Amino acid sequence: MEAFFQENRDSYIKQVATFQPSQDQAQCAGCESGEEDTSIGVRVRPLLPNEIEDSEVVGISVRPEAGYADVHELRRKINGQPTLNSSSFRLDKVYGPDRTSEDVYHGLVAPLVPWAWGGGISTLFAYGQTGSGKTYSVSELERLAAAELMNGNLEGNRDVYICAFELVGKEAFDLLNDRRKIVVMEDAFGESQLVGAVEEKPSTAEELLSHIERSMSFRKTAPTSKNDRSSRSHAVCRIRIANKDVIDAPDGQLFLVDLAGSEVDRDIKEHSRDRMMETRDINVSLSTLKDCIRGRAMWNMTDGVAANKRAMNVHVPFRSSVLTKVLKHVFDVKGDRYCKTTVLACVKPNAADAGPSKNTLRYAELLRVPVPKIKPASYNVNIPSTWSHHALMEWIERNSGSPTISSSLLAPTENGTQLCKLPKGEFVSRCLKTPNVSPEHARAFYDKLWRLHIDSRTARSATPSEVSSAIASEDKASPKPNVPFQERLQPGMIVRVKRRLRTDFVQHAMILCPEGAFEKDAVNREEMMGKKRYVCAQIFGAVMADAYNLAMEAKKVIAAEDMEAEVSMEWDAPTRYWFMTI
Structure with missing residues (x-):
């Protein structure tokens, strides 16, 4: 510790002990909630044994009930005794040194797992100064998430897949394939794809964790003044969850992102030119990430409210860095899938690191988008x-x-x-x-x-x-006719074929005409029409989910008894596909 702090150590401890928050902060607990799909939390780690031996002093206090973290700094004065300068930061969840990883998981991270299991997109970002316990926290949270995913308590049948990669500057490397380089590209549908990445399919929680641990052993690290193994890259673990019960449902995705440790000026004073460029890239990507999280949260709040013009002016710069480009579907406001996002800011408790801790908490506080106090929209049957x-x-x-x-x-x-x-x-x-x-x-x-x-x-x-x-x-919508289905068959009707006649591609068909309707021999025509067999055009699944192609050239004769039910479909001119309707 510097000499100034050592000289005033006792005074600092006494002033911190008598710190009182402002009246507004003490009374506003629960008066304002953040955007429900984005949660921001902070975890303050305890002092480490070597820090206790060095007589380090705690410089951060937490108020979990009010949702505040307070950072205390000792300020010099030209005349008189040094004074305490305290800064308070409001967050959704605050966890002090006495709280365990299980507390953090159940209070902040747990909602992400069932959301991804149900087919949604969930993302956890862990951010903090190097040496703040960020990688430790992520490892513990990954262990708890893996156990919940694989313990069989979640409803439904799923297949779980995992891939892990790291982002260094503008490059990406596969951590499950000996750190081989992969390419981040957008496909024809505008989705970000990891070209060349290996994806494993674990069957147990232990196997899933072994893949995560193996991938972390390849991660790029370097010694710093604060940490012998500081993470110098963004590590991303993507868990993809395929729904075996609903084949056409989009895969759920759970992203666990351990961001590179941030550094301040005194941490980088001995860095080489390459390390300085590396630090600059890290800080730029973190700044872009902040803009994307806030932009998406603001869009979610104003989505569907045409009168609020802010919704039309929200810009989410997800193409500005490789990190946010990889996670495009998390931030793209034009996407049709809602995402749940959690950010965990990890902070050192040391008074000597009050400055970096303030920067971390200020970054986390900026990610919160308070719900505006607007009058609820009146009921509209079309909205x-x-x-x-x-x-x-x-x-x-x-x-x-x-x-x-x-x-x-x-x-x-x-x-x-x-x-x-x-x-x-x-x-x-x-x-x-x-x-x-x-x-x-x-x-x-x-x-x-x-x-x-x-x-x-x-x-x-x-x-x-x-x-x-x-x-x-x-x-006044017309009710369903009471006439039995097989007595209502007529040309133009789309029907579902019974399971025993289905193939992998054909489950539906459109009735064109009764078999034999164009026979020249009147006797044969009446005989064949009496058998209630119909010439049908087959309907095939299209490339788009839940879209269909009507193949008039692919005809098939189907008996009425092999038709299961009527299906309502409509033609969509822009996409040139058929879609089911109700």
């Missing part, structure tokens, strides 16, 4: 984000087709916004709990809700008379 839980349940009962999907099983507690954010795999799995609901029916209902949600983003608000007419038109 799902305005639906209460009761209005959502009524909409489900009226619009989920036949058989009617149980609203209590699909949305037991959610409102309209929360149901739209639900991952597709989880949405479909809930629908399938209703008896006699097919996967096609469930996916079509999901698409119907999302089309309404997407349209509502740019649609103008409806007047009360328009709302009334819309509700009336829904109530």
Whole structure:
């Protein structure tokens, strides 16, 4: 420690012990909540044994109930005794030195796992000064996440895959393949792909952890004045979760990102030119990451509110660094998947590191996007984000087709916004709990809700008379005919083929005409038509999820008894595909 602090050590300890927060800070606990899909937490590690031997002093205090971390600095004065300068930072979760990794996991990280298991995208970022215990925290959280993923307590059948890579400057290296170089590219659909990366398929939590530990052994490290093995790269562990129950559902993804340790001026005074460039690249990528997290959080808050012009002005610069480009789908506001993001800021407790600790906490505090105090939007039948839980349940009962999907099983507690954010795999799995609901029916209902949600983003608000007419038109919708399905068969009808006749590609067909309808011999024509066999055009799955191609040239004769049910489809001119409707 420097001589100035040593001379005033006792005075510093006494002033910290008598520190009192401002009245506003003491009374505002719980008065403001952050954006629900982005959580920011801080963990202050305890003093290490060697730091205690060196008589290091704790310079950070925490107030978990109020959500504050306080950093205390001793300031020189030209005349008089040195004074205490305290800075307070507001976060979503605050964990002091006495809290365990299990506490951090259950309080901050645990919601990420079931979200990814259900088909969503979850991301954990760990950030902090070198030597702040960041890599230790990430390792412990990875262990707990692996156990929850593989212990069999989560509902549904899934396949779990893992890949691990590190980002150094503008380059990427595969940590599961002897640190071989890989390339980050965007495919034809605008998705970021890791070309050349190896993906393993573990079957147990131990096997999953062994892959993570093996990958970390290849990570780039270097000694610094604060840490003998400081991480000099961003390490990304991606766990991909494939839904075996809902084949067409997008894969869930869980990203565990251990960011490179940040450094201040005194940490880099002995760095070489290459190390200085490396530090600059790290700091630039961290700055870009901050802009992307805040931008996406602001978009989520204003999404679907056409009157709020801020939603149209949000810019998320995810292409500005390799780190955010790899995680494009986490930040891309044009994507159709909601993401849950958690940032854990790791801080050293030492009074000597008060300056770097303030920078870490200031960065973390900037990531919080407080929910603005705006008047809730009034109910609009065409805008799902305005639906209460009761209005959502009524909409489900009226619009989920036949058989009617149980609203209590699909949305037991959610409102309209929360149901739209639900991952597709989880949405479909809930629908399938209703008896006699097919996967096609469930996916079509999901698409119907999302089309309404997407349209509502740019649609103008409806007047009360328009709302009334819309509700009336829904109530007057023509009911399903009571005539048995096989007695209603006619040209143009799309039907689902029974399972025993299906192939990997053909499950549906469009009726063109009865077999023998164009026979010249009237006797043979009547005889063949009496057998109720129909010439049908086959319908094949397209490249896009839940999209179909009608192949008029691929004809097949199908008996009425082999047709399972009528299916409603509509033609989408922009994509030139057919999509199921309800």
